[in-house]
Amino acid sequence: MKKRWIIPFGIAIMIIFGLGVNFYMDEEKLNKEMINIVYSGEAKNAFYTDLKDLDTKAFTEEGVIQSYEIDEKSINHNPMGGINVTVIINENPELYIKYTLDKFNGKLECGSASIAGKLSKLLGRWEENK
Incomplete structure (x- = not known):
């Protein structure tokens, strides 16, 4: 009687394992696609444009924003x-x-942006001293 349950139980375990691997692979593919998008030239242009909107003198000696990097x-x-x-x-x-x-x-x-308080203050002070 116990032998009857071994094969269906083994099949069920293999199916669950297969679904788990498939889900993991889909997540990995999505993560790689997102990383590629975030590091793309189009994203760099979007960041640059937005940072220049926040600080018109960004990336110059007079600007608050000198550089940026993506937190992967x-x-x-x-x-x-x-x-x-x-x-x-x-x-x-x-x-x-x-x-x-x-x-x-x-x-x-x-799209939406949330600016750290310290950066917001720095940008505000810079704006006041224009």
């Missing part, structure tokens, strides 16, 4: 659509902007 660990799928990504400013983890990258009218753009 922060890249994930936004359940509302698009890709969540954090951009670190001037190599300082306390100065960051959390973006949602998404396609608008067929063009990749920075």
Whole structure:
């Protein structure tokens, strides 16, 4: 009687394992696609444009924003659509902007953004001293 259950049990375990591997592979594929998008030229243009909007003198000696880098660990799928990504400013983890990258009218753009308090203050002080 026990032998009858061994084969169906083994098949069920193999199916569950197969589904788990398939789910993992789909997640890996999605993660690689998101990373490729975030590091694409189109995304770099979107970040550059948005950062220049925040700081018109960005990437110059007079600007608050001198450089940015993408926090690769922060890249994930936004359940509302698009890709969540954090951009670190001037190599300082306390100065960051959390973006949602998404396609608008067929063009990749920075959607919503959440700016770190310290960066916001720096940008505000810079604005006051214009």
